[in-house]
Amino acid sequence: MAETVLxxxxxxxxxxxxxxxxxxxxxxxxxxxxxxVQYTAGKLILDNKEFNLxxxxxxxxxxxxxEAEAVAVDMLQGGTSEMFEKVSHCxxxxxxxSFLQKPTAVICVVDAANMEASIYLLLQVxxxxxxxxxxxNRSDLAREKGHCIDAITLSRELExxxxxxxxxxxxGMNVLKEKLTAIIQNQSLPTCPQNDxxxxxxxxxxxxQIWQKDTxxxxxxxxxxxxxxxxxxxGLPLAILIIALVFGVVVGVGLLLRQQILLxxxxxxxxxxxxxxxxxxxxxxxxxxxxxGEYGFLIKGIEWPFALVLPYIISFYxxxxxxxxxxxxxxxGVLLDGLLNRIGLQGSGIIPLILxxxxxxxxxxxxxxxxxxxxxxxxxxxICLAIPCIAQTGAFIALLSARSIPVMLxxxxxxxxxxxxxxxxxxxxxxxxxxxxxxxxxxLLLPRLDVLFKKVWLRIKHFMVDGALPLVLGVALAALLYxxxxxxxxxxxxxxxxxxxxGLPADAAIPLILxILxxxxxxxxxxxxxxxxxxxxxxxxxxxxxxxxxxxxASLIREFNLKMAGSILLFTSVGAxxxxxxxxxxxxxxxx
Amino acid sequence: MRYxxxxxxxxxxxxxxxxxxxxCRFLQEIYLDEMPPHQTGFISFLPxxxxxxxxxxxxxxxVEVVTRQRFGGPLIVKTNGRYIAVSRTLxxxxxxxxxxxxxxxxxxxx
Numbered sequence: 092m093a094e095t096v097l098x099x100x101x102x103x104x105x106x107x108x109x110x111x112x113x114x115x116x117x118x119x120x121x122x123x124x125x126x127x128v129q130y131t132a133g134k135l136i137l138d139n140k141e142f143n144l145x146x147x148x149x150x151x152x153x154x155x156x157x158e159a160e161a162v163a164v165d166m167l168q169g170g171t172s173e174m175f176e177k178v179s180h181c182x183x184x185x186x187x188x189s190f191l192q193k194p195t196a197v198i199c200v201v202d203a204a205n206m207e208a209s210i211y212l213l214l215q216v217x218x219x220x221x222x223x224x225x226x227x228n229r230s231d232l233a234r235e236k237g238h239c240i241d242a243i244t245l246s247r248e249l250e251x252x253x254x255x256x257x258x259x260x261x262x263g264m265n266v267l268k269e270k271l272t273a274i275i276q277n278q279s280l281p282t283c284p285q286n287d288x289x290x291x292x293x294x295x296x297x298x299x300q301i302w303q304k305d306t307x308x309x310x311x312x313x314x315x316x317x318x319x320x321x322x323x324x325x326g327l328p329l330a331i332l333i334i335a336l337v338f339g340v341v342v343g344v345g346l347l348l349r350q351q352i353l354l355x356x357x358x359x360x361x362x363x364x365x366x367x368x369x370x371x372x373x374x375x376x377x378x379x380x381x382x383x384g385e386y387g388f389l390i391k392g393i394e395w396p397f398a399l400v401l402p403y404i405i406s407f408y409x410x411x412x413x414x415x416x417x418x419x420x421x422x423x424g425v426l427l428d429g430l431l432n433r434i435g436l437q438g439s440g441i442i443p444l445i446l447x448x449x450x451x452x453x454x455x456x457x458x459x460x461x462x463x464x465x466x467x468x469x470x471x472x473x474i475c476l477a478i479p480c481i482a483q484t485g486a487f488i489a490l491l492s493a494r495s496i497p498v499m500l501x502x503x504x505x506x507x508x509x510x511x512x513x514x515x516x517x518x519x520x521x522x523x524x525x526x527x528x529x530x531x532x533x534x535l536l537l538p539r540l541d542v543l544f545k546k547v548w549l550r551i552k553h554f555m556v557d558g559a560l561p562l563v564l565g566v567a568l569a570a571l572l573y574x575x576x577x578x579x580x581x582x583x584x585x586x587x588x589x590x591x592x593x594g595l596p597a598d599a600a601i602p603l604i605l606x607i608l609x610x611x612x613x614x615x616x617x618x619x620x621x622x623x624x625x626x627x628x629x630x631x632x633x634x635x636x637x638x639x640x641x642x643x644x645a646s647l648i649r650e651f652n653l654k655m656a657g658s659i660l661l662f663t664s665v666g667a668x669x670x671x672x673x674x675x676x677x678x679x680x681x682x683x
Numbered sequence: 684m685r686y687x688x689x690x691x692x693x694x695x696x697x698x699x700x701x702x703x704x705x706x707c708r709f710l711q712e713i714y715l716d717e718m719p720p721h722q723t724g725f726i727s728f729l730p731x732x733x734x735x736x737x738x739x740x741x742x743x744x745x746v747e748v749v750t751r752q753r754f755g756g757p758l759i760v761k762t763n764g765r766y767i768a769v770s771r772t773l774x775x776x777x778x779x780x781x782x783x784x785x786x787x788x789x790x791x792x793x
Contacts, residue, residue: 101737151737205765208737236764291741304764321759321766322750425768429754438756438768527773528757529734532766 095143095192096135096271097166099216100200101208102149103533105228108258109200110146113268117549118146119453121415122533123442125149125460130162137272142195151208153215167219169193196222196275198267203233203240203255204534206302207294213249214289222274223251226267230255232534237305245301251279259539317535320422330426337414341406342488348402349489357398365389377574385619386570388563395486395566395615396559403485404554405547407449412546416538420445421530428528434511435469435518437462437526447474449481451643455650465523468655469514471647475639475659476666477510479610482558486614487631495624502631509636509670557642558609565608569601569616588668593629594675596620603637610640625678633671638663710782715746716758716774723747724781730773739763746779 098106102124111117114133119126127148135144150160153167169192199216201209217223227242246253252270256263310318320326366383373379382389414420420442424431428438440461447454454474458467479487491499572578581604582589582597589600598620606613613634622630638660639647647656718724726744729735739762740746749759749766757768769777 152733154733205739207739207763211737291736317766318749323753327753425752425757425759427756428768428770429752429756432755437770525772527770528768529732529738529770529773530768531738532759532768 093134093141093143094195094275095145096275097145097147097194097197098200099147099163099197099212100149100228101151101202101205101212103531104149104200104202104205104209105258106149106200107146109198109226109228109256109264109267110144112258112261112264114144117545121420122418122536123415123421124530124533125457126415128456128459130166137268137275145194150212152212153219167194167197167216167221194221196224196271198224198226198271200226200228201253203227203230204236204238206240206298207291210297211289211291211294214294217249217251218289220280222277222279224267224271224274225249225251225253226258226263227253227255228258231257231260231262235311237308239303239305241301241303245297248297248300259542313535313537317418317422317532320419320535321425321532323426326422326426330423333419333423337410341403341410344406344409345403345485345488346492348405349398353398353402354394357394361393362390365393380574381567381570384570384574386566386573386616388567388570391570391615392563392566395611396554396562399489399615400482400485400558400562400611401551401554403481403488404550404558407481407484408547408550409543411445411449412543413538414445416536416542416546418533418535421532422535425528425532432526433518434514435521435523435526436466436514437528439528439530440466440470440526443470444473444478447478447480448484451475451478451480451639452646454478455643455646458650462526463523465518465521466526468521468651469517471651471655472517472659472662473510473514475643475647476513476663477506477636479506479635480640482554482562483610483614483634486611487634490614490618491627491631494627498624498628498631501628502635505632505670506635509666562609562612565605565612568608569605569612572601592668592672592675593633594679595622595626595630599630603633606634606637607641610634610637613637625675625682628678629671629675632674633667636663636667636670638667710780712778712780714775715748715760715769715777715779716771718748718779718781720748720750722781724779726777727780728778730776732773735773735777738767739765740767740769740777 098110100106103122103126105120107118107120107127110131110133111120113135116131116133118131118133125148127146129148131146132143133146135142145166147163147166150163153160153164197216197219199213201213213223213225225245227240227245230240233240240255242253242255252274254263254267254270256267258264320329369379369382369389373382381387421439424438424441426438427441431438431440443454443457443461446457451474455471458470461467461470487499487502491502569578572581578598578601582600585600585603586597589595589603590597593599599617602613602616605616614631617627617630617634638644644656644660647659712727713724715724715726723745726740726742726746729740729742735741740760744762747761749761751758752768755771757770758774760767760769760774
């Protein structure tokens with residue numbers, strides 16, 4: 092079994108970026124604390140020998156005061172942990188069983204812009220008696236601020252190699268690999284004071300020797316903007332402006348891509364050929380209809396994922412990556428903290444909510460960084476109940492933007508309203524302490540274009556594998572049900588609910604069943620049903636509040652338990668039919 | 684008197700804080716959430732919360748209140764070049780020593 096090398100450090104110092112650089116993998120990285128919530132292993136090749144490099148979620152100390160720290164301590168000692176199953180991530184090479192042996196070496200990532208807390212953690216790691224190397228990361232930021240760090244003295248004081256790095260640009264990575272190889276070969280153990288507890292006095296002494304701060308330097312432009320965006324004035328008006336701008340860019344760029352590029356491309360260049368080939372190859376009948384008929388999966392199965400949904404995946408993740416890497420999201424959290432407190436959340440709860448507009452699965456994972464289980468439950472319920480994923484948003488825009496922009500806005504506003512109401516109710520009903528904010532506001536950074544492109548590209552790839560395939564299968568299933576007449580049968584069984592209570596055509600029963608596969612499948616089939624405006628509104632509302640997709644249910648079971656997944660399932664299906672029905676019944680009084 | 688109303692006063696920069704020290708001006712101990720924006724003080728008491736120490740809020744450290752958020756949101760304080768958001772309830776448990784603003788001092792001197 093390959094030996095293990097750990098990558099440790101404070102939150103938000105760039106461990107994941109270094110991990111990606113060293114292993115060639117692509118784990119999620121962003122400019123706020125707690126982006127990495129699970130352990131990921133990757134292959135690291137040093138001198139033709141293979142090692143497992145493990146990206147450990149950021150910790151401040153090794154005092155094992157919380158779950159994350161306890162697991163980090165276990166990993167350093169090479170023990171087993173019950174919690175380990177839950178927090179490890181086995182998607183990539185290799186299997187986490189190898190995590191459980193004592194590591195061969197540790198790469199301590201030290202934040203050059205925040206020396207004291209970094210050194211405090213470093214001294215604790217060194218006490219564990221494992222060969223270690225220091226990556227002095229973000230040294231460009233420290234230089235820019237006029238800080239001067241004496242890496243040579245630090246290296247001499249602690250008797251271990253110190254390599255200045257800039258992970259985002261790859262600076263120092265080769266040197267880091269060379270020195271790491273050397274300490275593994277020599278098994279050189281750090282000789283540091285082995286007293287029981289690291290004191291801040293020691294840390295401050297070390298910092299005084301190696302760290303010179305230039306306090307007279309005037310704040311630079313980034314710092315000034317970072318400060319302005321954090322103040323209520325002009326931060327709050329700017330926040331509204333930024334959210335509006337992001338919404339505009341996501342919808343606008345998505346529409347542009349769809350209308351001007353992707354739809355014309357498929358409709359004029361691809362579909363005619365498909366139809367030609369299928370008509371020539373397959374005689375008229377059910378099989379041909381399954382391919383190119385009403386729900387023909389060679390037509391809808393291509394048009395829906397690649398022309399209607401993909402454009403919004405691109406525009407949303409471009410905008411989200413920009414927000415994530417700039418460090419704006421924690422600032423938004425701070426500005427809205429007071430308001431979010433009233434629904435039982437603290438400001439940083441805004442991050443999972445915003446991630447949820449992309450996909451609920453990473454959003455639910457991100458709730459791990461929240462302090463209390465009460466906050467986790469409230470945030471998760473909000474995400475599952477009324478935050479549409481970007482694929483479903485794309486479907487909503489396709490359904491509603493051509494017919495009625497006000498209906499589209501009304502659906503989104505209704506979603507926010509219901510979400511807040513649900514949070515207020517849960518906040519009253521659930522027990523727990525009121526949330527208290529205590530967090531560092533990261534520096535405002537200008538995101539790098541190459542990083543943004545890479546993130547968007549990864550998302551597209553992810554959608555192709557995990558999103559488009561179930562969607563195509565869903566369409567194929569719909570085609571099969573429609574052409575064989577089973578759809579009519581299901582429609583007549585569900586008539587009391589779908590036709591009488593919701594006022595939708597009987598065919599709308601099918602999307603309700605397909606919706607469990609992918610959320611956009613509740614909305615997209617409505618496109619061809621020639622609905623009235625009221626029916627559009629009802630259909631979109633039911634689609635918005637309806638049950639989360641099967642992948643989200645699975646991650647609910649994983650993160651919480653079967654009971655939580657069950658109650659979300661019950662809550663969302665009852666809620667969707669109740670709200671949709673009330674809207675139809677009230678609406679039909681006025682509009683008929 | 685924990686929540687004494689205070690007049691808002693102008694900024695006290697680091698340079699003037701040092702001058703104040705030299706000229707032995709009046710010191711007062713107040714809670715962090717009572718300190719007006721732009722003033723600096725030195726931490727004299729902290730509640731038992733290890734996160735505070737990791738974020739650089741430790742006894743004798745200098746803190747500046749940068750801004751207070753609306754709707755009862757957190758205080759933003761700056762220490763050692765880092766910006767930290769601290770909820771009001773937590774800030775109401777942290778004590779700092781700072782200097783009386785000049786006009787109040789004049790009143791005291793008569």
